[in-house]
Amino acid sequence: MLVLSRHRDESIIIGDDIVITVVDIRGDKVRLGIAAPIEISVHRQEVYEAIQRENRQASRLDPQDARQLENLNTPPLRRDIRRPRTDEV
Numbered sequence: 580m581l582v583l584s585r586h587r588d589e590s591i592i593i594g595d596d597i598v599i600t601v602v603d604i605r606g607d608k609v610r611l612g613i614a615a616p617i618e619i620s621v622h623r624q625e626v627y628e629a630i631q632r633e634n635r636q637a638s639r640l641d642p643q644d645a646r647q648l649e650n651l652n653t654p655p656l657r658r659d660i661r662r663p664r665t666d667e668v
Contacts, residue, residue, distance in 0.1 A: 583591055590600040596616050603610040613621050622630065 585591065585601045587601050587604055590598050592598055597619065598614040600612040600614075601609060602612045615621055
C-alpha cells in the first residue's frame with residue numbers, strides 16, 4: 580500500500596484521468612473530492628461491499644423464483660393519449 584501525506588487543496592493523480600483532492604480536514608475526518616471518468620465507478624467501501632453482496636444474492640436467484648416474479652398479476656399500465664382535435668371546416 581502506498582501511503583501519502585497531503586494538505587488541504589493538494590491532490591494525487593491515479594493513472595491519467597483520476598484526481599483525488601483533499602477538500603477539507605475537520606478533526607479526525609478528511610473530505611476528499613474525486614474526479615474520474617463517468618465509466619469508472621467510485622463508491623465508499625461500505626457501499627461497494629453492499630453492492631457486491633446484492634449482486635451475489637441476485638446471482639443465486641432460483642429459476643423458480645424468477646418464474647414467480649414473471650407471473651405476478653400486475654395490471655398493465657394505462658396511459659391516456661389525448662390527440663389534438665381537428666375541426667374540419
